[in-house]
Amino acid sequence: MPLYKTLNPNSQTCVKIWKITESYDDLLKPLDLKPNSLERVLGMKSELHQRGFLSVRHLLRDFGYTDQDLFYDDNGKPHLKDEKYISITHSFTFSGVIISDKPIGIDIEMQRDKIGIIAKKFVDYEFNYLKKDSKDYIRKLTVIWGIKESLYKLFATPGMLFKEHFLVIPFALKDEKTIAWIDYNDKKYRYNTAFLEFEGFTCAYVIP
Known part of the structure; x- marks a missing residue:
């Protein structure tokens, strides 16, 4: 079983990451899925998505x-x-x-150059400290996207916008953590965030 990594950011919170190396059949075989879960996975057009869905059930x-x-x-x-x-x-x-006793969010993204093309759609404040000619630019953008995606998952409120409502405080990649804010409907919320890089991917997660 390719459990890739387990992290315990605090005593109430645990992160588990799975590296998907198994075939669809090998992932499906040991699982007992609810009828609607089985219907969902059978309806997916991409085997990559099917294997992702099933690997989450293994986690x-x-x-x-x-x-x-x-x-x-x-x-x-x-x-x-x-x-x-x-x-x-x-x-x-x-x-x-x-999984935690408190609200949390997580995101994994592949580090890809094309994130630079869409940066203006999700970055505003962060352009103040990002340097486009830096060798770390794509990696930092991926961290920012992952943190904002994690914030969105945590809050799960329709109408929130990555660019307008989420802020990621300046960070160094070696720190593997930073602070993020949600500024929404005249209220401000502060979150601790952490991130790690592995095999060309970035995992970010948010905890209050």
Whole structure:
């Protein structure tokens, strides 16, 4: 079982990352999926997405849960029946799950040059400290996207915009952490964030 990494950012929170090396059949075989989960996975056109979906269920098993313990609300946010908080992500050959006693969010992204093309869609304040000619520019953009995606998953409020409502404080890649803010409807929320890089991917997560 390719459990790739386990992190414990605090005593109430655990992050698990899976490297997806198995075939679709090998991932599906040991799982007991709910009928609607099976319907979802069979309806996916991409085997990569199918394997990502199934690998998340393997991560749940590693936490001691099953697919039956997981459900989604009307905004598509995942929840656990025991009322612990959960956030889920998968990107190409990696998936990740974070579980905590408090609201959290997680995102994994492949580091790709094309993020530079769409930077203006999700970056505003952060341009004050980003340097486009830096060799770290794409990696830092990927961290910022991952943190903002994690914030969005945590808050799960329609109408929030990455560019306008989320701010990521200046950081160095070697620090593997920074602070982020949500500024929305005249209220400000402060979050601790962390990130790590591996095999051309970035994983970011947010904890209050």
